[in-house]
Amino acid sequence: PWGYDGDNGPDQWHKNYPTAKGRHQSPIEINNKEVHYDRSLLPWFASYDPGAAKTILNNGKTCRVVFDDSFDRSVLRGGPLQGVYRLRQLHFHWGSSDDHGSEHVVNGVRYAGELHLLHWNPKYSNYLDAVRRTDGIAVLAIFLQVGKTPKPEMKRILEEINAIKTKGKEAPFPNFDPSILFPKSHDYWTYHGSFTTPPCEECITWIVLREPIIVSSDQMAKLRSLSKNAENEPDLPLVDNWRPTQPRYFRMVSASFL
Numbered sequence: 001p002w003g004y005d006g007d008n009g010p011d012q013w014h015k016n017y018p019t020a021k022g023r024h025q026s027p028i029e030i031n032n033k034e035v036h037y038d039r040s041l042l043p044w045f046a047s048y049d050p051g052a053a054k055t056i057l058n059n060g061k062t063c064r065v066v067f068d069d070s071f072d073r074s075v076l077r078g079g080p081l082q083g084v085y086r087l088r089q090l091h092f093h094w095g096s097s098d099d100h101g102s103e104h105v106v107n108g109v110r111y112a113g114e115l116h117l118l119h120w121n122p123k124y125s126n127y128l129d130a131v132r133r134t135d136g137i138a139v140l141a142i143f144l145q146v147g148k149t150p151k152p153e154m155k156r157i158l159e160e161i162n163a164i165k166t167k168g169k170e171a172p173f174p175n176f177d178p179s180i181l182f183p184k185s186h187d188y189w190t191y192h193g194s195f196t197t198p199p200c201e202e203c204i205t206w207i208v209l210r211e212p213i214i215v216s217s218d219q220m221a222k223l224r225s226l227s228k229n230a231e232n233e234p235d236l237p238l239v240d241n242w243r244p245t246q247p248r249y250f251r252m253v254s255a256s257f258l
């Protein structure tokens with residue numbers, strides 16, 4: 001199956017997932033020179049119910065928190081979006097050291113990691129139907145920057161890491177409102193793109209926050225202590241689960257800020 005290593009890595013994905021060579025792939029480089037300020041862009045709002053949080057799991061590719069998305073319980077609205085989008089899961093991408101790991105790159109800057117909060121459009125009957133639509137999915141992306149004064153709210157997720165060390169491990173993760181992880185500023189860039197992993201469907205309205213959240217080097221090391229193998233297999237560190245930037249082609253990246 002696909003992965004991030006040489007033989008099954010991002011350059012090979014298109015062999016089994018032809019969409020990976022599409023014209024609307026993610027992630028991309030976001031460069032100030034090519035961004036268009038769009039003063040008609042509205043602010044975005046998240047209204048999340050902490051009770052919607054269910055479990056945290058290691059699927060061998062990332063660390064994912066799953067939410068109850070059986071009704072409009074935790075939603076994202078505004079920004080470039082029409083209507084509300086339901087929060088389904090959040091997960092992370094990170095590197096093997098603090099100097100890289102994010103998927104999107106801003107003016108040549110790679111961050112240590114990137115948090116993705118994935119939402120789907122309930123005008124479609126279910127998630128799998130939404131991933132087949134260009135306006136089916138909205139991902140809020142937040143950069144993780146290593147610094148001295150880490151965000152205490154990250155602790156809750158990282159404390160659970162010990163319970164999901166290996167692939168397939170899952171633990172209850174109740175009472176969690178991910179909006180506590182948001183940075184102060186809601187400034188964002190937005191563009192149309194894809195899943196950053198196979199099948200790489202081009203169904204995502206990306207909302208990439210300009211302001212990173214600060215995490216500690218120890219917190220990044222905690223993420224890197226996850227293994228991509230199952231419990232009874234040789235230990236393989238789960239690191240560098242990020243896709244390199246893809247060609248922007250004829251897409252416009254809009255900014256909500258000057």
Ligand SMILES: NS(=O)(=O)c1ccc(NC(=O)NCCCCO)cc1
Pocket residue numbers: 116118128131139194195196197198199201
């Ligand atoms: N990194 S990302 O673009 O936010 C992302 C989110 C979900 C997924 N995969 C996912 O939801 N799989 C479930 C069914 C996919 C439909 O083919 C892949 C990448």
Ligand SMILES: [Zn+2]
Pocket residue numbers: 091092093116196
């Ligand atoms: Zn992601």
